[in-house]
Amino acid sequence: MFKTPIPKQELDDRLTKFYSLMNEVYPDWDTAVILSKVNQYYFTGTMQDGMLLVTKERKAFYFVRRSFERAKAESLFSDIYPMESYRDAVAVTGGDCGNTFVETEVVTWGIMDRLQKYFKMGTISSLDRVILAVRSVKSPLELEKLEHAGKQHDDLLQHIVPALLREGMNEAEFVAEILVKMVELGHQGICRFSMFQTEMVVGQIGFGESSIYPTSFDGPGGAYGLCPAVPLGGSRERKLRKGDLIFVDIGFGYDGYHTDKTQIYLFGGKPTDEMIKLQRACIEVQARLALLLKPGAVPSEIYQTVTNELSDDFKQNFMGFGQRQVKFLGHGVGLHVDEFPVIANGFKDPLAENMVIALEPKKGLADLGMVGVEDTYIVTPQGGRCITGGGKDIIVI
Incomplete structure (x- = not known):
């Protein structure tokens, strides 16, 4: 049904580039929250209603509201979880994001309110330029x-x-x-x-x-x-x-x-x-x-x-x-x-x-x-x- 998925090594390489640049530019970062569908696709190989959480400890979690089944069919990303609410993501990650980076050109005030209802965040900073640099x-x-x-x-x-x-x-x-x-x-x-x-x-x-x-x-x-x-x-x-x-x-x-x-x-x-x-x-x-x-x-x-x-x-x-x-x-x-x-x-x-x-x-x-x-x-x-x-x-x- 679908074209050949993006190889897992390709996805791993993209995340490695991301970790490297984040550590270089923002050495005190803790968590990146990625909500843009295009950026989700870049890192996971599928484009869903979901959220990708990446931590400084080189852990990456992809939580999908809709469609979890399609995400599993399309993507070779390692860790994909079903999600009905952000509470489900907290149950997996623990919910303490520390110094948090988000796509400020995409994420609305309403989305941030909903995220902060479930996740504990310290400072909140922009993620956009790092992702654009990695993708460039x-x-x-x-x-x-x-x-x-x-x-x-x-x-x-x-x-x-x-x-x-x-x-x-x-x-x-x-x-x-x-x-x-x-x-x-x-x-x-x-x-x-x-x-x-x-x-x-x-x-x-x-x-x-x-x-x-x-x-x-x-x-x-x-x-x-x-x-x-x-x-x-x-x-x-x-x-x-x-x-x-x-x-x-x-x-x-x-x-x-x-x-x-x-x-x-x-x-x-x-x-x-x-x-x-x-x-x-x-x-x-x-x-x-x-x-x-x-x-x-x-x-x-x-x-x-x-x-x-x-x-x-x-x-x-x-x-x-x-x-x-x-x-x-x-x-x-x-x-x-x-x-x-x-x-x-x-x-x-x-x-x-x-x-x-x-x-x-x-x-x-x-x-x-x-x-x-x-x-x-x-x-x-x-x-x-x-x-x-x-x-x-x-x-x-």
Whole structure:
């Protein structure tokens, strides 16, 4: 029924990395409480309504409300227990968590109230950065899944999407047709983001000026969306016209792991000299960034090096339109589309081999939309190795 489970050695290695980093960064920690379903999956190989408790004494307990049967069928994790309430977990662990670390970007005040009803906790601190750091370096198993996603992703945008475009179709129809083709290629049907309350159908997709319309999403592109209540997906009113730029910035997920890629198209006309020039300039920026993705390189220094090389003119409407410019050039990808590290100021931990990073230089054009590229790279001693095909010129339909 299910695919081959994540090998037990892989799960053990992930926990070993976690123990090592926790002991290095927070030597006085006692207990980590992991409630995020994605993080549960990373450490146990199954995604349930449950709780993973990890102690400094190298003990790990996975308590599952629903479905315990499925968790046992899917996971090779050693210690899985059924749980109806947190009281059941206390009966196994003793309930004294000491200095406790939780995922503060995920755990709500209400959940903490319920946990503290049963567990005794000393100091409570954030676990998020340690888990993101552990997850940022991918194993060979993870890289295999990412490379498969990248291959399918490139095939989709280069060879399948162009045939979907037709005059008069609206953005929502285009999004729906892309999703069907993605699923046919093995896409998992959803794209996961770690950013608080971030939802997405397949990504940001826009015809013409729609792709520079303001959104709450922290990315260079824009979108009209369906309506104020659902400001994503695609507009039913904005229809494809001859001469439109088409912005397709989407994630592709395979067996949990995402790649991120953007392709620009032009429908029923010829790109202007300015469009061609700026698209190729973004490709050059991406290539420059990729050369710097080597173990030991510092993300903030990469960001400063590349942005300082750009002319003041090019920086206008770069990485966004108008005043809506984002302050990064790339971001990690994996079980979430948005992971560590980020190629931006403030990120000073050096890159490590087998980190996976999406590089996305883009530039907005008034009244026309967004041009630019995005591709996913693996950090290697020779620089970033692209797994999504690399930046392309505007594809003319």
